[in-house]
Amino acid sequence: MTKFLLSIHVLAAIVAIGPVTVASSMFPSAVRRAVGEHGTERDVAVLRTLHRICRVYAGVGVVVPVFGFATASSLGVLGDTWLTVSIVLTAMAAGVLGLLVLPRQQRILAAIPHPGPDERAPSRLAMHTGLFNLLWAAVTVLMIVRPGSTTGA
Template sequence: MTKFLLSVHVIAAIVAIGPVTVAASMFPATARRALAGADAGRDLAVLRSLHRICRVYAAVGIVVPVFGFATASSLGVLGDAWLLVSIALTAVAAAVLALLVLPRQQRLLTAAADTGRPQPGTGGRAPARLAMYTGTFNLLWAVVTVLMIVRPGSTTGV
């Protein structure tokens, strides 16, 4: 059963978190172009798609910690420091996505859809700030991934 839980956990991480990191990373540059108005129609459609990908796969991503907890429980490692740090970083990454990345994407999407009336907080710095928060989200997931692979103090000898 542990192998099944671990397999679902890893597949869910790849399928759910991967698209969010890619789509979220592409969003700020596309928003900059859309706000500049060069090819607003095309860029707006791309922004809508990227934001939808981030929202949907963020919701699907809930499967990752659920199966992660189940796997950790079956392995008997729920109290290990590396896992506790991973859980904390995962919670921070989820908060960054839900509280910083997705709302800012929505504001930039609204501003790009209505370029005649600029929205508050969507000036020249807004895409750069979004890129910073997105980078933070991606970095947190990279650290969690490394912790999952390395598992400090594990008995595997690797």
């Protein structure tokens, strides 16, 4: 059962978190193209699609920690420090995505027909997206390396 849970956890991370990291990373440069001198309606449609990918897969991504907890429980590592740090980093990544990245994407999309005074919004969004991606990279490393783990890795 542990191998099944771990497999679902890893597959969910790849399928759910991967698209969010890619789409959110593409969004700031797509904004610059869409609001640039040669921006087209297609560029705006790309932005809407990238935002939708981020929103939908962020929702799907909830299964990652659910199966993560189930896997950790079956492995008996719920109290391990590496897992606690991973949980905190995962919560931080979810917070950055839900409180900073997705709302800023939404505000930028709402302002596209009438560009607002905040020309630095794509740069700030890129910074928050980079933080989100960095947090997920740290979680991934912790899941692979598992410092102090006694599970044989």
